[in-house]
Amino acid sequence: MTIAISIKVNDGIVLAADSASTIMGQGPTGNSGVINVYNNANKLFNLYKGLPVGAITWGSGSIGKASISTMAKDFRKVISQDNEWRIDPNSYTIEDISSKFKKFMYDDGYVESFKSWEKKPSLGFMIVGYSSNMHLAEEWSIKIDNGECTGPSLVRNIDQVGLTANGMPEAISRLYSGYSTRLPNVLKKVGLDDPMIERIITSCRHDLAAPLVIPPMSIQDVIDLAIFLVETTINFTKFSPGAPSVGGPIEVAAITKHEGFKWVQRKHYFSRDFNQRLGD
Numbered sequence: 001m002t003i004a005i006s007i008k009v010n011d012g013i014v015l016a017a018d019s020a021s022t023i024m025g026q027g028p029t030g031n032s033g034v035i036n037v038y039n040n041a042n043k044l045f046n047l048y049k050g051l052p053v054g055a056i057t058w059g060s061g062s063i064g065k066a067s068i069s070t071m072a073k074d075f076r077k078v079i080s081q082d083n084e085w086r087i088d089p090n091s092y093t094i095e096d097i098s099s100k101f102k103k104f105m106y107d108d109g110y111v112e113s114f115k116s117w118e119k120k121p122s123l124g125f126m127i128v129g130y131s132s133n134m135h136l137a138e139e140w141s142i143k144i145d146n147g148e149c150t151g152p153s154l155v156r157n158i159d160q161v162g163l164t165a166n167g168m169p170e171a172i173s174r175l176y177s178g179y180s181t182r183l184p185n186v187l188k189k190v191g192l193d194d195p196m197i198e199r200i201i202t203s204c205r206h207d208l209a210a211p212l213v214i215p216p217m218s219i220q221d222v223i224d225l226a227i228f229l230v231e232t233t234i235n236f237t238k239f240s241p242g243a244p245s246v247g248g249p250i251e252v253a254a255i256t257k258h259e260g261f262k263w264v265q266r267k268h269y270f271s272r273d274f275n276q277r278l279g280d
Contacts, residue, residue, distance in 0.1 A: 019248030021061030039248030064113035178208025
């Protein structure tokens with residue numbers, strides 16, 4: 001599993017994630033399951049070098065035999081070089097990039113790789129950044145559950161700010177929203193009907209949510225908040241029953257109108273001593 005965070009304010013978007021990655025596979029009998037959990041996965045990506053466009057992923061760490069990070073780099077290559085996929089760096093929208101990303105990852109990748117699987121893995125993406133000549137950033141979500149894909153969907157209106165946590169959001173939901181993600185099921189269990197449950201959840205959002213994200217926050221403050229929330233999730237899962245499923249190094253990237261996509265902190269499997277120019 002993972003924790004994948006996107007925080008949007010007026011000045012831009014910060015993405016942050018842990019590095020735990022669940023690799024799925026099929027056994028000799030055809031049953032699907034977890035092969036292993038690794039703590040060095042790459043979940044943040046710059047989708048077009050030089051443009052303020054990025055992505056974050058959660059769920060399955062691979063599609064077939066290819067890691068999500070490799071496929072993201074394959075996508076980056078085709079939209080900058082291939083005639084069929086190419087986008088115009090001077091005239092593009094995040095929505096269009098998201099639609100191409102969905103076709104590349106889901107239509108051409110996921111569907112074929114998992115067509116024989118009875119229980120298909122869950123996978124999600126957020127594609128974020130600035131459309132050309134736009135002053136505010138956008139967040140688009142793609143979610144795959146039980147083999148069915150929804151999106152790309154606009155996460156929030158372009159003039160709104162907020163925090164989105166995917167993967168294992170339990171700790172953040174309790175801290176930020178003021179209630180557990182399991183609250184609706186608990187309320188249903190004690191006999192409340194759906195309209196009443198919705199009223200209670202709406203009231204919780206209004207009265208219990210902590211105002212941690214406000215429009216004029218500086219990007220540095222948003223970076224600090226994102227790291228804090230990932231660290232909180234890592235420690236929450238560490239001390240919760242079961243194997244820790246969120247962990248490893250924390251990676252952070254910021255996307256702003258003037259500076260574009262910038263890495264704040266990331267891991268490298270090679271030494272700076274031997275690689276003076278650290279590329280993507």
